[in-house]
Ligand SMILES: [Zn+2]
Ligand SMILES: [Zn+2]
């Protein structure tokens with residue numbers, strides 16, 4: 001069975017650093033608060049600050065590494081969640097609604113739900 005969903009790295013599900021004050025309001029249009037980088041920023045899931053990625057000036061990494069309890073952030077480029085304390089992508093149910101809100105803010109539509117393959121395949125082929 002081919003279960004390739006296109007991610008090279010599986011997110012971990014046991015990150016213990018996910019903030020409890022959720023969901024957060026996404027600000028996908030915000031530039032980096034430090035350098036004004038307009039694209040591919042990250043949002044801290046603890047304090048909502050928007051900062052640039054490690055591929056820009058690395059301001060989000062600086063933020064997370066210098067503050068206790070600020071480890072989990074959301075990418076505006078691919079809506080993945082990263083934990084700096086775990087040094088890994090993470091998946092967490094409590095963060096799903098924030099991720100969903102960010103998707104809607106970014107694309108203007110609901111994220112696609114992963115429909116069961118059988119339902120689609122059986123409906124119209126013949
Ligand atoms: Zn973690
Ligand atoms: Zn920056």
Ligand SMILES: [Zn+2]
Pocket residue numbers: 044045046047048049063067070
């Ligand atoms: Zn923060």
